[in-house]
Amino acid sequence: MSGLTPSQTVGPWFAYGLTPNGQYDWSDLATGNLITPDVAGDRIRIEGVVSDGDGAPMPDAMIEIWQADGQGRLPVRGGNGATPNTSFKGFGRSPTDPKGLFWFDTVKPGAIAAPDGKPQAPHILVAVFARGLLTHLYTRLYFADEAANASDPILKLVPADRRDTLIAKKETRGGKTVYRFDIRIQGEGETVFFDV
Amino acid sequence: MSIVYPIDSMKVHPSRAFAGYKSTAKRHPVKPLIIVPHTMSELTGPVYGHDAIRPGDEDLTAHGKTGEPLGERIVLHGYVLDEDARPVPDALVEIWQTNAAGRYIHVGEKHPAPLDPNFTGAGRALTDKDGHYKFVTIKPGAYPWGNHHNAWRPAHIHFSLFGRSFLSRLVTQMYFPGDPLLEYDPISQSVTDLKARARMICSFDLDNTVPEWALAYRFDIVLRGRDATPMEH
Numbered sequence: 001m002s003g004l005t006p007s008q009t010v011g012p013w014f015a016y017g018l019t020p021n022g023q024y025d026w027s028d029l030a031t032g033n034l035i036t037p038d039v040a041g042d043r044i045r046i047e048g049v050v051s052d053g054d055g056a057p058m059p060d061a062m063i064e065i066w067q068a069d070g071q072g073r074l075p076v077r078g079g080n081g082a083t084p085n086t087s088f089k090g091f092g093r094s095p096t097d098p099k100g101l102f103w104f105d106t107v108k109p110g111a112i113a114a115p116d117g118k119p120q121a122p123h124i125l126v127a128v129f130a131r132g133l134l135t136h137l138y139t140r141l142y143f144a145d146e147a148a149n150a151s152d153p154i155l156k157l158v159p160a161d162r163r164d165t166l167i168a169k170k171e172t173r174g175g176k177t178v179y180r181f182d183i184r185i186q187g188e189g190e191t192v193f194f195d196v
Numbered sequence: 197m198s199i200v201y202p203i204d205s206m207k208v209h210p211s212r213a214f215a216g217y218k219s220t221a222k223r224h225p226v227k228p229l230i231i232v233p234h235t236m237s238e239l240t241g242p243v244y245g246h247d248a249i250r251p252g253d254e255d256l257t258a259h260g261k262t263g264e265p266l267g268e269r270i271v272l273h274g275y276v277l278d279e280d281a282r283p284v285p286d287a288l289v290e291i292w293q294t295n296a297a298g299r300y301i302h303v304g305e306k307h308p309a310p311l312d313p314n315f316t317g318a319g320r321a322l323t324d325k326d327g328h329y330k331f332v333t334i335k336p337g338a339y340p341w342g343n344h345h346n347a348w349r350p351a352h353i354h355f356s357l358f359g360r361s362f363l364s365r366l367v368t369q370m371y372f373p374g375d376p377l378l379e380y381d382p383i384s385q386s387v388t389d390l391k392a393r394a395r396m397i398c399s400f401d402l403d404n405t406v407p408e409w410a411l412a413y414r415f416d417i418v419l420r421g422r423d424a425t426p427m428e429h
Contacts, residue, residue, distance in 0.1 A: 002281045002418045005395050006387040007209045008369040009217070011354065013300040017292025017318040018356060024301065026318045029248060029290065053222035066242060066362045076240045091242035112236050125237050125362055132219030134210035134386050136367060140237075154232050162227075185223050195203065195229035196238055196363060 007135040012060045014129075019062060019095040032094035034065075034106040039088040041070020041107025045178045046141065046168060049100040050128065053186035057100025061130035063183070065092045065104060065141075067123075072110030108143065108177075114153045121148035121155065128183060128193075137193045141181050142167050158192050165191045198424040201234060201363045205279060205420060208392035216382030218343050234363065241361040244288040246322060254321040256293075256333035260314025267296025267315070267334030271404060271412040275327045276357065278364075278421040283327025287419070290356040291319045291331060298337030298351075307339050332410070338377055350377035350384065359419035370415050371397045 016024035021031060035043065050061045067090050068074045075090040094102040111119040121142055128137040142149050144167050149155055155163055168179035183191050212224035252258050257265055276284045294300050294317060297309040301316055317336075321329045336351045352369040359366070371384060378384055378397075387393040395418070404412035 001422070002277060002279055003392055003395065004205050004208050004279065004420060005366060005368055005417045006389075006392045007366060008354075008383060008386075008396070009219075010356075010367050011369075013302045013305060014292060014354065016301045016316065017290060017354065020318075023303070024318075025316055027250065027253075029244065029288070029320070030242075053226075056222075058223070064365075066237065066240075068237075074236060074240045076243060089242060114235050115233060120235060120237070123237065127362070127365060129367055130223060132217070132221075132223035134212050134214060134217065134220065134383075136365065137212075137225065154235070157232050158230055186226055190225055190227050192227075193225050193229050195206075195231045196201070196234060 009131060009134050010062060010129040012131040014062065015095060019093060021095065030089065030091050030093040032092055032102070032104045034089065034092045034104060036087040038086040039069055039107055040086065041109070042177070043105070044108050045103060045105050045176060046124075046181055047101060047103040047178060048181040048183055050096050050102065050130070050183045051100060051185065055187065057096070058130055058185070059096055059098045059100055061096040061100070061102070061128060063094050063096070063102045064127040064129070065106070066090060066125040067106065068109040068112050070107045070110050072112045074112065111148060116153070118153065119148065121146050121152035123152070126183075128185070133185075137185075138196050139183070139191055139193050140166055143179060144168060144170050162192050165189060199239070199360055199421045200424045201361070201420045202422060203231070208387065208389050210386035214382070214386040217386055238363050239361050241364065242358055244322070244358060245286060248288060249320055249322050254319055254331050256315070256317065256319045256331065259316050263314055265295060265312050265315035265334050269332065269410040270335050271330065271332055271406060271410050272353070272398070272415060273328065273330035273404065273412065274398070274415040274417060276323045276329065276359070276417050276419060277327055278359070278419055280422050283323070283325070284359050284419060285323055285325045285327055287323040287327065288358045289321045289323065289329045291333075291353050293317045293333065293336040293353040294339060296334050296337050298339035309337070309339065335372070343382060348377050348380070350375040350381050355417065357417060357419060360421050364419040364421050366417070366419055368396060372413070373397055373400060
């Protein structure tokens, strides 16, 4: 058995390598826009601010997401019953701006099964990288307008008084659906992170 | 083959509260992380194949506007493996680094060292069927930072990897052997297991050094993931 290569912080200077977004002369592997012409599902925007233990916005963080399409299909290389039948990648990567804001244009994921076969509520996996963060953090985004949250097997493991930090709030802006998901790394209202 | 991701393996990673690196103070959770089972969401991950790599993306000395970058040209290669030491094929490897003078391209970078018009410092490669990747680049420089008085980062190359699932995602830094700054660097020292810390240091590779052209360094990377039913020994 081989020991893992340890994690190190992404540091403050990753933008030109990981999130050039037109600002730097390098191609984007992935951006905040996951929409492809053929993807199934309701178009939504997700946005939020990443903040630190003082409540100060973090302008040098990077958020990555991994999700199923609107029919609950994960775009993987076969196996697991998933069906990679569209160009949808299911993966997004957004830097935070000077105000700590990140955003994704994507589709609302459908439900996928838990290991016991019962459905999980629609959710998105979220990974947080930042200067000062030596090992990235995992959390999950759930949707406020989903009755299935009440029976979700992962949410049930979270203390009731902290579940709210994982629920994105629905807003309508200019006819578009926006889910607000702020990430508080430390302190009051600290987001629930998972040891996976 | 069914892959599992034992949580015990994660002990090698730095504590997010490591005080020697001052920026951790307000940027680590203080409430306990919640242990949850791995579902299909965790056990799958993004797929980036050959279509994500353009010819030349792995040669950082070929991205210049007028010619080759200044600095010591190196071949940097290695194998991406899982916890059973099996190769991870089709793993996407992204790197970024300073130029030879220790300067990053970034709007917020104020270090008074020169930019190099022939070096941007970003590269991308995909592992082959044996888990092997290879870059051509130049050796990065040390640079000062504000963590403490006279603080300098040892020369390093940032690595970002996607393996078999979202759980095998890794962002790390690779260091060079014999660098005297490692002794004073809280970021590398945040890995307190000395064997694990040594795994972040590449090795000089004479066998793959190209005569009359470039030194080679080898850096193998181990990502999360084990066979659920390991072979009997």
